[in-house]
Amino acid sequence: MGKQHKHFLSRERRKKLKMAIHHLLEEERLKKEEIKLQERRRIIAERVGQPDNIEDMDDDSLRQLILRYHEHVFQCESQKWDLEFEVRKSDLMVHELYIRVNDLRGKFVKPSLKKVDQYEKTMSKFETKSGDFNFKAQLKKVM
DSSP states (O other): OOOOOSOSSOHHHHHHHHHHHHHHHHHHHHHHHHHHHHHHHHHHHHHHOOOOOOTTOOHHHHHHHHHHHHHHHHHHHHHHHHHHHHHHHHHHHHHHHHHHHHHHHTOOOOOOOOOOOHHHHHHHHHHHHHHHSOHHHHSOOOO
């Protein structure tokens, strides 16, 4: 009698199933990317609008178009500044609330101490002493 296999599926069957699963996952990923791309295009079209045909415009129409675009960019920049200000303000409020909560709990964040090398201590002593000592006065004048 031959060996009994513990696996219910043959190698070929498992390979086909893996390929089918891989194919389905790839199709799902592509669909999600397409949905994201369509959503992005919709949002851009909603915010910016459709591009104008500048081939048939005269100078006055082009000036009006440029002024309209300039005004739109100005509004976008001001909204961006306002949003950034609100984000900074809310971050500051969160930080202050975090400090209050820690104060109420009685837990304080201890700052980590910086290690100072002994060499740096001795060098700083010499620097303070050498500041009092005038080297220029001790030099001989050479003619």
